Amino acid sequence: MTIAKKIKSSIANSSMIRKMFEEGILLQKKYGADKVYDFSLGNPNVDQPDEFKRELINLAAEIIHLKHGYMPQAGYQDTRQAIAGKISRITGLKMSADHIVMSCGAGGALNVIFKALLDPGDEVIVLKPFFVEYPFYIENYGGVVKYAKTKTDFSLDITAISKAINKKTKAIIINSPNNPTGKVYSKKNITDLAKLLKEKGQIYNKPVYLISDEPYAEIVFDDITVPSVLKAYPNSMVAYSYSKTLSLPGERIGYIAVNPRIYDGSDLMSALILCTRIMGFVNAPALMQRIVARLQDVAVDVKVYQKKRDLLCAGLAEAGYKFAKPQGAFYLFVQSPIADDVEFVKILLKKNILVAPGSGFGGPGYFRIAYCVDDKTIINSMKGFAEAFGECE
Amino acid sequence: MTIAKKIKSSIANSSMIRKMFEEGILLQKKYGADKVYDFSLGNPNVDQPDEFKRELINLAAEIIHLKHGYMPQAGYQDTRQAIAGKISRITGLKMSADHIVMSCGAGGALNVIFKALLDPGDEVIVLKPFFVEYPFYIENYGGVVKYAKTKTDFSLDITAISKAINKKTKAIIINSPNNPTGKVYSKKNITDLAKLLKEKGQIYNKPVYLISDEPYAEIVFDDITVPSVLKAYPNSMVAYSYSKTLSLPGERIGYIAVNPRIYDGSDLMSALILCTRIMGFVNAPALMQRIVARLQDVAVDVKVYQKKRDLLCAGLAEAGYKFAKPQGAFYLFVQSPIADDVEFVKILLKKNILVAPGSGFGGPGYFRIAYCVDDKTIINSMKGFAEAFGECE
Numbered sequence: 103m104t105i106a107k108k109i110k111s112s113i114a115n116s117s118m119i120r121k122m123f124e125e126g127i128l129l130q131k132k133y134g135a136d137k138v139y140d141f142s143l144g145n146p147n148v149d150q151p152d153e154f155k156r157e158l159i160n161l162a163a164e165i166i167h168l169k170h171g172y173m174p175q176a177g178y179q180d181t182r183q184a185i186a187g188k189i190s191r192i193t194g195l196k197m198s199a200d201h202i203v204m205s206c207g208a209g210g211a212l213n214v215i216f217k218a219l220l221d222p223g224d225e226v227i228v229l230k231p232f233f234v235e236y237p238f239y240i241e242n243y244g245g246v247v248k249y250a251k252t253k254t255d256f257s258l259d260i261t262a263i264s265k266a267i268n269k270k271t272k273a274i275i276i277n278s279p280n281n282p283t284g285k286v287y288s289k290k291n292i293t294d295l296a297k298l299l300k301e302k303g304q305i306y307n308k309p310v311y312l313i314s315d316e317p318y319a320e321i322v323f324d325d326i327t328v329p330s331v332l333k334a335y336p337n338s339m340v341a342y343s344y345s346k347t348l349s350l351p352g353e354r355i356g357y358i359a360v361n362p363r364i365y366d367g368s369d370l371m372s373a374l375i376l377c378t379r380i381m382g383f384v385n386a387p388a389l390m391q392r393i394v395a396r397l398q399d400v401a402v403d404v405k406v407y408q409k410k411r412d413l414l415c416a417g418l419a420e421a422g423y424k425f426a427k428p429q430g431a432f433y434l435f436v437q438s439p440i441a442d443d444v445e446f447v448k449i450l451l452k453k454n455i456l457v458a459p460g461s462g463f464g465g466p467g468y469f470r471i472a473y474c475v476d477d478k479t480i481i482n483s484m485k486g487f488a489e490a491f492g493e494c495e
Numbered sequence: 496m497t498i499a500k501k502i503k504s505s506i507a508n509s510s511m512i513r514k515m516f517e518e519g520i521l522l523q524k525k526y527g528a529d530k531v532y533d534f535s536l537g538n539p540n541v542d543q544p545d546e547f548k549r550e551l552i553n554l555a556a557e558i559i560h561l562k563h564g565y566m567p568q569a570g571y572q573d574t575r576q577a578i579a580g581k582i583s584r585i586t587g588l589k590m591s592a593d594h595i596v597m598s599c600g601a602g603g604a605l606n607v608i609f610k611a612l613l614d615p616g617d618e619v620i621v622l623k624p625f626f627v628e629y630p631f632y633i634e635n636y637g638g639v640v641k642y643a644k645t646k647t648d649f650s651l652d653i654t655a656i657s658k659a660i661n662k663k664t665k666a667i668i669i670n671s672p673n674n675p676t677g678k679v680y681s682k683k684n685i686t687d688l689a690k691l692l693k694e695k696g697q698i699y700n701k702p703v704y705l706i707s708d709e710p711y712a713e714i715v716f717d718d719i720t721v722p723s724v725l726k727a728y729p730n731s732m733v734a735y736s737y738s739k740t741l742s743l744p745g746e747r748i749g750y751i752a753v754n755p756r757i758y759d760g761s762d763l764m765s766a767l768i769l770c771t772r773i774m775g776f777v778n779a780p781a782l783m784q785r786i787v788a789r790l791q792d793v794a795v796d797v798k799v800y801q802k803k804r805d806l807l808c809a810g811l812a813e814a815g816y817k818f819a820k821p822q823g824a825f826y827l828f829v830q831s832p833i834a835d836d837v838e839f840v841k842i843l844l845k846k847n848i849l850v851a852p853g854s855g856f857g858g859p860g861y862f863r864i865a866y867c868v869d870d871k872t873i874i875n876s877m878k879g880f881a882e883a884f885g886e887c888e
Contacts (some may be wrong), residue, residue, distance in 0.1 A: 104758060104759035105612060105613075105759070105766040106611060106613055108614075110762070113769055155555075158555045159556060162548075162551045162552045162554070162555035165543075165813065206780075207777060209775035209776070209777050210775040212775055217635075218499060218502055219497075221500050221501075235773060239773070250687070269674035350781075352780070352781030353780055353782060354776070354780050354781075365497060370497060376502060376509065377502065378633065379628075381606055382599065382603040382606035382628075383599060383602070383603065383747070384602050387747050387780040388743075389783075390744075390782075391745075
């Protein structure tokens with residue numbers, strides 16, 4: 103055996119999605135790109151805000167006078183200050199630059215958090231359905247994934263979470279707005295979770311950390327806001343990414359915001375910074391750190407995504423599909439008309455429609471539509487969706 | 496215990512260097528920055544090449560029409576093609592984009608490589624003195640560090656390496672030009688190593704991978720060239736960074752180049768790409784990928800570093816210090832006039848000179864000078880260096 107055994111088996115397991123991806127490319131070659139409706143990837147298709155483009159040009163001109171040397175490993179002080187300031191304004195908490203560690207996106211942030219927290223055998227609660235990378239992120243550091251279900255409307259099931267917590271529980275990860283469901287947890291739902299975690303912390307005499315993965319925090323519809331976990335629960339931290347807010351997925355820029363009231367905060371900050379270093383991230387990319395410092399109140403035009411959601415929901419409802427209408431992100435998690443979601447995904451594939459089976463997200467009987475695509479892809483796919491539904495009746 | 500036990504102990508162990516760093520800041524406040532001679536960090540101080548600045552401005556203007564969507568996880572095809580083309584020209588090997596994975600610098604590259612290769616208990620040979628992060632990178636994935644010494648001129652000690660190899664050996668990591676010694680391994684030295692690894696591979700019936708960490712490959716003096724390990728040994732890969740070549744340490748851009756003749760190459764490439772993803776790097780920063788594609792034949796003015804080396808070597812030799820003159824990078828590894836290098840570092844500190852004790856690099860009895868500093872820092876420090884030497888006689 104040459105490569106690591108665990109990696110070898112992970113490659114084998116992830117080959118289904120790759121096969122789907124390759125099949126999509128084949129379909130496009132065969133029928134033409136405009137005849138293939140690819141909803142398989144959460145790749146933002148909305149343009150970057152004009153402010154981003156303007157600041158990039160400004161920065162490129164300024165860079166002639168800037169040093170590109172290594173910075174504090176947590177990131178530039180003024181960038182962290184700008185972020186802390188924004189969070190303070192929103193939450194009323196006293197955040198400072200010392201509570202922020204810049205990261206290579208939310209994926210980098212979560213890996214750094216789990217590396218800092220987990221001893222082998224420590225358990226982390228993951229809610230079904232979940233973002234496919236969470237189990238990897240947790241198992242990378244010897245952590246054990248403990249699954250808990252959500253309710254049928256995808257809200258937090260406090261009873262199920264309560265049952266999943268035991269003395270080995272180190273943390274729970276939540277994701278709101280959610281991938282793959284688009285659910286935004288209500289303020290009451292978050293408050294109830296905070297109450298539970300506080301109780302469990304007292305029972306086991308140690309904190310249960312709440313890790314909130316929030317790359318979609320600004321992508322919300324119908325004027326709702328995402329309740330702050332930092333405000334609701336002291337032992338909390340947020341993993342954030344600008345990938346969706348600024349449509350910059352390839353640039354790998356985000357941060358970890360640690361609650362100023364968190365248990366063992368000073369050790370935890372040292373650990374996060376050390377882990378950023380020794381995992382080879384070293385620091386978040388410098389140029390993007392400088393740009394996001396200037397764009398704290400800028401986001402893509404969310405109405406563009408909202409229109410896509412409305413278009414998709416109306417069409418699918420008319421065709422007979424059942425789903426909970428998403429309040430954020432750009433995913434719709436739809437009930438498969440037949441129990442076997444992988445089978446139904448194959449039926450859609452025959453209509454040149456590519457979606458991801460819910461089984462991959464721990465949500466069998468569903469499929470995920472990533473609707474960050476052109477409006478006409480949505481409109482033109484409706485015939486195929488309707489036909490596929492009809493064939494299952 | 497809140498944070499992971501291993502991380503807790505790593506923080507405790509790395510506190511000496513941090514204390515030194517903090518002491519430096521205190522000294523600067525007390526005496527003024529120009530009276531403190533900080534040689535402790537390998538932070539490139541040479542300006543970026545003009546070509547970089549020009550291309551950044553070009554790209555900022557072009558970006559208005561570019562999509563920032565996710566790319567193939569290995570990186571942009573044309574960037575990888577440009578890099579493969581350059582390596583092919585230099586080595587005569589048939590490299591293609593399929594042999595390149597873009598990375599968040601060399602630190603990211605090495606973490607991805609070790610994650611892809613190492614099962615718990617697998618051994619990796621590290622040569623003393625070594626870059627301080629290697630043991631972290633290896634132990635991150637359950638690997639076991641096996642140390643082997645180098646010769647007194649810091650060249651490869653083939654006998655010592657031979658003795659360190661056993662059936663658990665998965666890889667050896669070398670670093671040329673070397674941090675902390677500035678050594679560049681000769682072609683014969685590399686050929687001898689290749690011969691040894693080939694023999695050991697036959698004995699144990701499995702490859703011993705040669706991982707060559709080459710962030711300083713372009714920072715070489717006196718018109719020497721760094722011999723190609725890819726050419727010398729099939730089971731080899733290179734971790735590269737543009738941090739030093741383009742003076743971009745904060746931007747986190749580099750690559751893994753995998754030998755086209757490597758054993759189990761297809762599995763290895765899949766593993767490297769998967770690990771880039773699941774460790775949360777996802778992909779190397781997009782904008783910098785686009786820039787380095789255009790700057791394959793551009794590097795900082797190496798003569799600037801060579802002048803600093805000459806200035807430093809002349810001054811220290813005159814003061815009585817003993818060292819092997821470096822052929823590359825921007826480090827000088829100097830014999831401590833007293834056996835206890837940590838003690839001698841404290842003596843230098845009293846002269847407001849900050850250097851790193853060799854013990855931290857597995858080279859006790861030495862200290863490291865990072866001479867990527869202003870010429871006048873070198874010149875003005877000489878009095879203190881001479882005094883410190885005198886006090887030890």
